Amino acid sequence: MVSALVNGAASDRIDILDRGFQYGDGLFETIKLADGVLEFWNRHMARLLAGCARLHIPAPDVTLLRGEAQKLCAGATRGVIKIVVTRGAGGRGYRPPEPAKPNRIVALFPSPDYPDSFANEGVRVRLCETRLSEQPLLAGLKHLNRLEQILARGEWNDDGIQEGLMADNEDSIIEGTMTNLFIVREGALHTPDLSRSGVEGIMRGVVLDLARYLGITTNIRRIARDELGAAAEIFLTNSIVGIWPVRKIDGRVYGIGPIVGKLNAALAKSAKD
Amino acid sequence: MVSALVNGAASDRIDILDRGFQYGDGLFETIKLADGVLEFWNRHMARLLAGCARLHIPAPDVTLLRGEAQKLCAGATRGVIKIVVTRGAGGRGYRPPEPAKPNRIVALFPSPDYPDSFANEGVRVRLCETRLSEQPLLAGLKHLNRLEQILARGEWNDDGIQEGLMADNEDSIIEGTMTNLFIVREGALHTPDLSRSGVEGIMRGVVLDLARYLGITTNIRRIARDELGAAAEIFLTNSIVGIWPVRKIDGRVYGIGPIVGKLNAALAKSAKD
Numbered sequence: 388m389v390s391a392l393v394n395g396a397a398s399d400r401i402d403i404l405d406r407g408f409q410y411g412d413g414l415f416e417t418i419k420l421a422d423g424v425l426e427f428w429n430r431h432m433a434r435l436l437a438g439c440a441r442l443h444i445p446a447p448d449v450t451l452l453r454g455e456a457q458k459l460c461a462g463a464t465r466g467v468i469k470i471v472v473t474r475g476a477g478g479r480g481y482r483p484p485e486p487a488k489p490n491r492i493v494a495l496f497p498s499p500d501y502p503d504s505f506a507n508e509g510v511r512v513r514l515c516e517t518r519l520s521e522q523p524l525l526a527g528l529k530h531l532n533r534l535e536q537i538l539a540r541g542e543w544n545d546d547g548i549q550e551g552l553m554a555d556n557e558d559s560i561i562e563g564t565m566t567n568l569f570i571v572r573e574g575a576l577h578t579p580d581l582s583r584s585g586v587e588g589i590m591r592g593v594v595l596d597l598a599r600y601l602g603i604t605t606n607i608r609r610i611a612r613d614e615l616g617a618a619a620e621i622f623l624t625n626s627i628v629g630i631w632p633v634r635k636i637d638g639r640v641y642g643i644g645p646i647v648g649k650l651n652a653a654l655a656k657s658a659k660d
Numbered sequence: 661m662v663s664a665l666v667n668g669a670a671s672d673r674i675d676i677l678d679r680g681f682q683y684g685d686g687l688f689e690t691i692k693l694a695d696g697v698l699e700f701w702n703r704h705m706a707r708l709l710a711g712c713a714r715l716h717i718p719a720p721d722v723t724l725l726r727g728e729a730q731k732l733c734a735g736a737t738r739g740v741i742k743i744v745v746t747r748g749a750g751g752r753g754y755r756p757p758e759p760a761k762p763n764r765i766v767a768l769f770p771s772p773d774y775p776d777s778f779a780n781e782g783v784r785v786r787l788c789e790t791r792l793s794e795q796p797l798l799a800g801l802k803h804l805n806r807l808e809q810i811l812a813r814g815e816w817n818d819d820g821i822q823e824g825l826m827a828d829n830e831d832s833i834i835e836g837t838m839t840n841l842f843i844v845r846e847g848a849l850h851t852p853d854l855s856r857s858g859v860e861g862i863m864r865g866v867v868l869d870l871a872r873y874l875g876i877t878t879n880i881r882r883i884a885r886d887e888l889g890a891a892a893e894i895f896l897t898n899s900i901v902g903i904w905p906v907r908k909i910d911g912r913v914y915g916i917g918p919i920v921g922k923l924n925a926a927l928a929k930s931a932k933d
Contacts, residue, residue, distance in 0.1 A: 399676055409688075
């Protein structure tokens with residue numbers, strides 16, 4: 388069901404001494420394959436390399452990764468490429484091995500089967516009890532330490548709810564378990580500051596750039612939980628789903644407004660390489 | 661060099677879809693093998709089961725784990741048994757699979773070769789820049805999300821320094837990268853409260869119990885970074901090293917006092933099963 392390359396060789400196994408397995412010592416990217424194109428490849432690679440630099444993991448060869456991803460995608464038009472880069476195998480103990488010999492895993496997954504209604508009519512969202520902790524050294528990165536997201540996603544089983552929002556300990560909304568958050572107020576776009584928690588999503592960056600291109604004011608700042616009620620539009624983004632308007636958060640109903648429409652139209656027309 | 665059992669079968673590989681590898685979605689224990697005894701086995705199992713309950717991972721069969729650990733230890737008198745329990749394989753996405761099919765990995769590592777002087781004359785310690793974030797839902801657990809410890813342990817390369825202490829964002833000292841911390845003041849023992857960050861070490865629990873048995877007052881409370889300077893004795897604990905007195909933290913020198921001596925004597929005589 389999943390085909391994968393581990394350091395270039397077809398395999399679905401990894402060394403138990405790999406520090407990704409032992410400690411979550413690594414990073415990942417999930418990249419949308421649509422019409423045979425690996426969407427926003429360069430942005431994904433830029434984030435991956437920035438993450439490697441931050442964690443002091445030797446950077447993978449991006450050309451090699453591209454070749455491996457394309458090999459897996461041969462003949463496929465739709466799917467999700469997931470890339471994991473870890474610090475590689477090590478002995479017992481947290482001390483990073485010097486020099487590290489990173490492992491790279493590239494795998495092709497099927498496209499998730501979300502109905503079109505999520506993008507067209509919006510999704511239902513809840514507020515999670517699980518808080519995001521604050522760690523500026525890891526904030527923004529798509530690293531392999533994801534227990535907080537797992538606890539948050541484990542809070543509900545209702546398939547009628549598509550996403551949960553997570554706040555930090557100061558009641559600032561940071562993101563969804565797998566998406567970034569945008570709110571619209573008086574025609575301007577606002578998205579949470581991610582310098583202390585959260586993942587800097589690729590689609591978040593794309594949407595911010597599209598908004599600036601369209602002349603929409605953008606603000607990256609603290610968004611208090613209470614502020615959600617004052618938003619004219621709310622939407623969620625990630626690389627795989629694109630833009631999901633929010634139609635309901637717990638009890639409150641939101642309309643699908645003009646800004647999300649403009650952004651979606653611009654996204655549809657934009658180059659995706 | 662390492663012999664291991666994955667779900668009971670000899671193997672050094674794990675499925676790349678294992679959620680331990682994908683997200684750090686699991687727990688671990690490191691257990692000292694000395695004179696053929698797996699020290700404090702029951703305490704390790706109690707912590708592992710408590711961790712599984714907290715993360716909603718189905719509990720492993722402890723009798724099975726014991727049998728697997730003993731199989732690997734056959735003929736060995738010294739070493740370290742590491743047990744990893746993960747939520748098992750899952751698809752893409754944070755949602756915990758229902759029902760989960762946990763994976764269990766039991767591996768035998770060689771004993772670390774610390775010189776006796778660390779236990780007899782004390783160790784050198786530094787204060788780390790990397791802070792521990794606060795996450796009460798995960799605090800205390802020995803889970804697989806360990807990037808903070810890796811960043812902290814990556815701060816120094818000087819082999820003359822054996823451990824680094826980590827504070828939280830409020831300048832409370834929480835623990836070492838791989839040890840728990842105790843300070844002695846006016847004959848009483850004080851160790852940091854771990855309800856918001858940190859790992860509840862097995863040797864920490866043993867030392868607290870021994871202290872109570874010896875009639876030494878114990879306090880589990882916030883310890884401000886500034887308080888280290890006021891301590892008469894400082895020591896570090898973990899399951900593998902036992903008790904390490906601290907002889908130096910950055911510039912400041914500490915003596916090896918009577919309390920650590922009493923605790924070491926009591927530890928040497930205590931039952932370790």
